[in-house]
Amino acid sequence: MAATASSETLAISPDLIGQKVYEGILQAACGLRPDVAQAMELALDSETSERGQRILAQLLENNAIAQRDHVPLCQDTGAVWVNLEVGEDLSIPGNIFSTVNDAVEAAYRDGKLRMSVVKDALFDRRNTQTNCPAFCDLQFRAGHGLRLSILLKGGGSDNASRLVMLAPGAGRDGIRHEILRCVKEKAANACPPLLIGIGVGGTFDSVAKLAKHALLRPIGSAAASTEAAQLEEELLAEINATGIGPAALGGSTTALAVHIESAPCHIAALPLAINMGCSAVRSVNFDLIPFGDPEDDCHE
């Protein structure tokens, strides 16, 4: 039993989180998300460019090789983002951050993944040789539940991302324009077909997290609202009409999906963040205690 119930709070063992981080990294690095693979197969049927079709077929063949041989889908096995959404009446005793870092180091070593983190962005660019530190977020949520998400974020797609503080007057069209501009300028470096995470609202710092969080949502699952779903669909059509295509070498599949998360914000603000997810967008979610089911115990 990894979690023990006390009278009021449930203590979650950091070791359980560490174990899931380890498993999640190895799973994500060596196989496409099922929703991404499915979207790619559908795109193969609709892709208009012969070169684009060939590249989509290579991406699917690559997935088969990675899964068969347990090798990474991409040589950039990313920096690790661990996001823990913690519901009410839970506690995580001990040092969760050091447990997560231990799990990251072990997974990267055992999985023969690439160490891609330097000690300091500006003053010491030596490789840490452990892929640590992991970049961790703890979010406290209303309701009962515990959700662990792990995202291995590649450098190329993150570099192609953008954050803009728009004026509220820019509105929906301003957002659309900015996203299309970013895709046209940067998609080639982000390894299309893309999953594009969009955050709108919040504050300067939180909007980027919305965009990143949007990448975790499975393709084909419901958007947050009808308005969001409409805008997602509209943007996807516009992005795929650019002709950029798979690997930015031409075609009708520049993106597999656009996911939007919006939030309240200041009366003067319209923050926008665009986080590019590459064709090998690698993430995994573990609902250790599903939210919305308060009676549920921690399960594997």
Next chain:
Amino acid sequence: MSEPIALSLPVDPQALKELSIGDVVLLTGPVYTMRDAGHKRALDFLEDNGHLPFDLEGQILFYAGPTPAAAGRPLGAIGPTTSSRMDFATPALQKAGIAATIGKGKRSEEDIESCKEEGCVYFAAVGGIAALLASHVLESDLIAWEDLGTEALRKLWLDQFPVIVAIDTQGRDLYRLIERGASEV
């Protein structure tokens, strides 16, 4: 779509001149991995000594940082990184003898000009197929800069490694043509 063109390395400059943007090329022979940190060192060496380090004249640079050996292959996964980060050094390295480069994404106008002047080609490799590409790498030898980890200089022996001509020796650029709406190049 035309049949893939087989190209043996080190490459014959005349063979490079015959390539056009959009050509699918299968590379067989040696290439050298070099990326961000390596480019700084190579450029420093060139400025200090007036020639390229490690006899790289006539060779091809592959902008890549592989994962370790796995599944009985010398590298688990290898694929292109974003080439534009190497733009600062490319014209100088090509002038000093680098024959071609392999990466992903658009290059600077200066690099296109340099390809035209020096008779160099820029090959695009597809990002996100690194397990597949690794199956076309027969050998990987560490040459230098081990302290850089994945960014070390490695000599790879490729076997029918698939790439697409993105900038040819006439200075034509596939990415920019696609951007302008000419999708079937």
